Amino acid sequence: MKATRAEILNYISHRIEHLYDERERMHIARMVAASLSGEQETKYLIERNEVVDIPTLEDVAEELAKGRPAQYIIGHQEFCGIDIKVSEGVLIPRPETEELVLWAEEKIRNFTNPHILDICTGSGCIALALAHRVKRAKVTAVDISDEALAIACANGVALSLDIEFIMDDALNHLPRISDRKFEVIVSNPPYIPLSERESMHTNVVDYEPSIALFVADNDPLIFYREIARCAKTLLSENGYLLFEVHETLAEQTAEMLHTEGYDAIELRHDCFDKPRMICCQPNLK
Numbered sequence: 001m002k003a004t005r006a007e008i009l010n011y012i013s014h015r016i017e018h019l020y021d022e023r024e025r026m027h028i029a030r031m032v033a034a035s036l037s038g039e040q041e042t043k044y045l046i047e048r049n050e051v052v053d054i055p056t057l058e059d060v061a062e063e064l065a066k067g068r069p070a071q072y073i074i075g076h077q078e079f080c081g082i083d084i085k086v087s088e089g090v091l092i093p094r095p096e097t098e099e100l101v102l103w104a105e106e107k108i109r110n111f112t113n114p115h116i117l118d119i120c121t122g123s124g125c126i127a128l129a130l131a132h133r134v135k136r137a138k139v140t141a142v143d144i145s146d147e148a149l150a151i152a153c154a155n156g157v158a159l160s161l162d163i164e165f166i167m168d169d170a171l172n173h174l175p176r177i178s179d180r181k182f183e184v185i186v187s188n189p190p191y192i193p194l195s196e197r198e199s200m201h202t203n204v205v206d207y208e209p210s211i212a213l214f215v216a217d218n219d220p221l222i223f224y225r226e227i228a229r230c231a232k233t234l235l236s237e238n239g240y241l242l243f244e245v246h247e248t249l250a251e252q253t254a255e256m257l258h259t260e261g262y263d264a265i266e267l268r269h270d271c272f273d274k275p276r277m278i279c280c281q282p283n284l285k
Helices: 005-015 021-036 056-066 070-074 095-108 125-133 146-156 194-199 223-233 249-258
Strands: 002-005 049-053 076-079 080-085 115-119 139-144 163-167 183-187 235-242 262-269 275-284
Touching: 005 021, 005 056, 021 056, 021 070, 049 146, 056 070, 070 076, 070 194, 076 125, 080 125, 080 146, 095 125, 095 183, 095 235, 115 125, 125 146, 125 163, 139 146, 146 163, 163 275, 183 223, 223 235, 223 249, 249 262, 249 275
Parallel strands: 115 139, 115 183, 139 163, 183 235
Antiparallel strands: 002 049, 076 080, 235 275, 262 275
8 A cells, every 4th residue: 555654544543443442543553554664653653644655554454453463463562672573372562561570670689690580471571671671680481382482582582682491381380490599580470260251352362372361260360379389499588479460369369479478468550550560578487
């Protein structure tokens, strides 16, 4: 399609108006158009009347109209100042998770030679962001999905970040790293009860990997409990465990952590004022 940038944005926005509100439509339109034309998004804000040619625009708009996430179409997502490659095998990094990274960074700075563990790493976004931001940190990341690990490894290579990626099972005591010690453990595990699937947006449930999203309704904290139990032996003295959590299960998660022998439990709200992050330490008494 050959048209002005304003016309291209309006075309994309019109094709996805049944899926998103106006603000989200224009955000998606600018992100996709800029990526396809190889330009900065600001071009679509300040030079709107300049004509550009995007031959694949109609095909891309068709995919967007079906609900396929824009990040999977363009193949990347900005996260904590770095570019993360994504595809259907991993979750798309969210802004709320950036806040978890910043909190973990605060804790990491308490240690001289920190060793960091990211559990359920997915695209590797948390591990990669921490390695990028804290150069002296040694970072290990684990996931059960070989597809996710392949994407995470590719991200590490593309960003020239030296991270150890390991296939391991968070629900089976993490056997491949059980003899190690870490100063900070971070995790954004699956936490959405299956009963919520019906009410979720098609661009999530039809495209993002279910294994990274959903847990059984009868035990929604299964990953948190198992990771917390492993972390008691994996954490070094004065180490920290940080989680991203489900907003409606945040208090329940904090209570579980207390029952499992953790204290100094702090629950933080995200930029949308939802309780979404927890930091705690094992009770060594």
